[in-house]
Structure formats: C-alpha cells, structure tokens
Amino acid sequence: MNTLFLTTEEQKVFQALPDKLREGWTMEVERLTAYETVEELAMRQKMASFDEFPQIALLAKQVSEGSALEKLSLHDVPQEVLPELCFTIGATGLTVLMAKLLSVMQNDEDLEGLMGLSLLRHEMLLSNAAIT
Amino acid sequence: MATATPSVGSEKPGAFPIFRNRAEMVDYARKLGFKKIEEFESALDSVEKREKLVEALRKRDPKLNGQVESLIKHLKLNKQEIARKERWYEKVLKLPGRATKATWETMKRHPAITLLILAALVAGGAYLAWDQLGGLVTVPNPMEGASAVADTVAPTTGGAFEAIPQGGIIPSNPMPGPTGAPNLPLPPSPTGGAADLFPPNTPR
Numbered sequence: 001m002n003t004l005f006l007t008t009e010e011q012k013v014f015q016a017l018p019d020k021l022r023e024g025w026t027m028e029v030e031r032l033t034a035y036e037t038v039e040e041l042a043m044r045q046k047m048a049s050f051d052e053f054p055q056i057a058l059l060a061k062q063v064s065e066g067s068a069l070e071k072l073s074l075h076d077v078p079q080e081v082l083p084e085l086c087f088t089i090g091a092t093g094l095t096v097l098m099a100k101l102l103s104v105m106q107n108d109e110d111l112e113g114l115m116g117l118s119l120l121r122h123e124m125l126l127s128n129a130a131i132t
Numbered sequence: 133m134a135t136a137t138p139s140v141g142s143e144k145p146g147a148f149p150i151f152r153n154r155a156e157m158v159d160y161a162r163k164l165g166f167k168k169i170e171e172f173e174s175a176l177d178s179v180e181k182r183e184k185l186v187e188a189l190r191k192r193d194p195k196l197n198g199q200v201e202s203l204i205k206h207l208k209l210n211k212q213e214i215a216r217k218e219r220w221y222e223k224v225l226k227l228p229g230r231a232t233k234a235t236w237e238t239m240k241r242h243p244a245i246t247l248l249i250l251a252a253l254v255a256g257g258a259y260l261a262w263d264q265l266g267g268l269v270t271v272p273n274p275m276e277g278a279s280a281v282a283d284t285v286a287p288t289t290g291g292a293f294e295a296i297p298q299g300g301i302i303p304s305n306p307m308p309g310p311t312g313a314p315n316l317p318l319p320p321s322p323t324g325g326a327a328d329l330f331p332p333n334t335p336r
Contacts, residue, residue, distance in 0.1 A: 040212075040213060043213045044213055045253070046150045047150060047213060048253070049153075056253065060253050063247070063250045063254045064254050072243065072247060072250060074240045074246050079236040082235065085253075086224070087221075089252045093249075100242070100245055101245065104244070109238065110241075112237075115231065115234065116232060116234040116235030116236075117238070119227060119231045120224070123220070123224065124220065127220045128216060131219060
C-alpha cells in the first residue's frame with residue numbers, strides 16, 4: 001500500500017520532490033469533490049466530542065491562551081483520537097494538513113504520513129458524498 | 133474510538149440544540165412526541181410530513197416564531213452530519229493500521245501541523261474557510277499560501293488567533309461553501325531542502 005491520493009495540484013508539488021524520496025510511491029488522482037461547506041464544518045465542530053481525551057481540551061486551552069508553539073505537543077494524546085479529530089476538521093482540514101506536509105517533506109516517514117492523510121481524506125470524501 | 137455519553141443534546145434557552153450522536157437526537161425526537169426516529173427524520177426531510185414537527189417545535193418553544201424553518205434546517209444539517217460521522221467511523225476503523233499510525237506519528241512530529249489541528253479545534257474550523265467568510269473573522273488569513281500557514285502564526289500563539297466564541301463567527305447567511313477541492317495555493321517546488329524555502333517567523 002504505497003499509493004497517494006493527490007489532487008492534480010498536489011501531484012505537481014509531489015513530482016518536484018527528489019527522486020529518491022518519491023521512489024517506490026505511486027499516485028492516484030483524487031477526483032472526489034465532496035468537501036464540506038462552511039456550515040457543515042461549523043456543525044462538526046459543535047458536535048465534536050473529546051470527552052475521552054482531556055489532553056485535547058488542555059491543548060486547545062493552551063492555544064487560546066497564547067502558549068508558545070514549542071510547548072504544544074500531541075505526544076500525550078492517544079492515537080485513538082484520530083477518527084474524531086479527522087471528522088471534525090473534515091476533508092477540508094485534511095487538505096490543509098497535506099499542503100503543509102508537502103511543504104516540509106523530508107523523508108520516508110513524512111511520505112508515510114502523507115499517504116495516511118491522503119487515504120483518510122479519500123475515505124472522508126467518500127463518506128461525505130454518500131450522505132447529502 | 134471516541135464516543136459521547138448519550139445524553140440530551142446541549143440546549144440553552146433560545147439556542148438551537150446540537151446533537152453529538154444519534155442517541156441524543158433520538159432523545160430530542162421523543163421529547164417532541166415522535167415515538168420513532170424514522171418519523172422525525174422523515175419530517176425533517178419532507179415538507180409534506182412536516183406539520184407535526186412544526187407544531188411540536190412551536191409547542192416546545194413558543195418564542196420560536198419565525199425561526200422554525202431555520203431550526204428545521206439546522207436539525208437537518210445535524211442529522212446529516214451524524215449520519216456522516218457514523219459512516220466515517222465504520223470506514224476509518226477498517227483502514228490499515230499502518231496508514232493511521234503513520235498519520236498520527238506525522239501529526240505529532242511536525243509542530244506546525246499540531247498547531248493547525250489545535251487552531252482548527254479552537255477557532256471552530258472556520259479559519260479553514262477563510263475565503264468564504266470574507267474577512268468576517270479577525271484571524272490571519274491562513275490561505276495565503278499553504279506554506280505561510282505556520283509562518284503567519286508567531287512563535288507564541290498569542291495574537292495569532294483571537295478567541296472566537298463557538299458558533300459566534302458563523303454569519304446567519306453564510307456565503308456558499310466550496311464545491312470542490314479547497315483552493316489552497318501550494319508551496320513552490322522545492323529546489324533544495326524544504327526548510328530553506330520558508331523562512332521562519334515571517335511577519336503577518
């Protein structure tokens with residue numbers, strides 16, 4: 001499973017990465033367009049439930065209070081938060097994260113992360129499209 | 133998997149309810165007099181079947197007046213997103229463990245991505261739709277180049293994002309949302325190390 005689901009614009013950036021970094025990875029064009037509207041994202045944010053993850057609430061509080069960037073870390077947050085997190089920010093948010101990751105891509109681990117994000121986004125778009 | 137404790141959706145006097153899951157929506161429907169959730173959902177989806185719902189909503193909140201249609205629209209949207217969330221959880225738990233692990237490790241490894249995630253949660257996700265809100269919110273425009281997303285945030289987050297009350301920034305008549313991939317300007321093709329391209333702490 002070394003496939004990245006990238007939009008045509010994202011593919012251009014990916015293609016410009018060093019050959020050694022891109023080696024072994026294949027691309028599929030992300031053609032789905034069921035991104036969330038402003039209203040849908042707002043509803044998701046209100047629906048978000050992180051009761052089981054108090055670490056998230058603490059971090060969010062730190063952000064709103066102006067904590068220094070270097071003090072913010074997800075290391076204490078369990079991976080199990082990922083589904084709720086991804087749903088809350090939507091395919092729209094995942095696209096922003098992917099854009100940022102593409103700008104700082106440096107190694108295979110980053111590519112694995114990009115693969116994961118693209119797959120999550122693809123599945124999110126499928127979910128969005130299935131229910132309107 | 134995160135699950136909300138089934139309970140009545142959060143309701144403040146005069147505010148529209150928000151249901152985090154189907155159980156909360158079912159509870160609300162029952163209080164309105166709908167014995168079956170399917171009947172409630174049909175009433176939301178079909179104008180022809182709406183009379184009972186309108187009557188129940190007005191009885192529950194006599195001050196609703198002209199906001200009935202807005203409330204119904206809100207409830208429909210909530211219903212839709214609950215259904216999407218259920219479907220999403222079905223899918224995500226079947227994804228390869230490698231993909232989700234890699235995603236999480238990457239999110240933790242990059243402070244800028246961590247901040248983006250937390251900012252989305254704090255600012256209600258609305259910053260992601262900056263273009264659509266057209267300057268109604270007083271946060272830096274994170275869409276001025278994806279590479280500038282982290283650069284527009286000062287080393288301390290103070291001042292980068294003003295506290296925005298939940299739901300307080302969404303206008304009553306929001307501009308239409310995007311119908312395709314977000315129009316995010318992507319970073320230029322790297323010519324060397326990626327870090328060279330984006331000087332840190334670029335002033336907003």
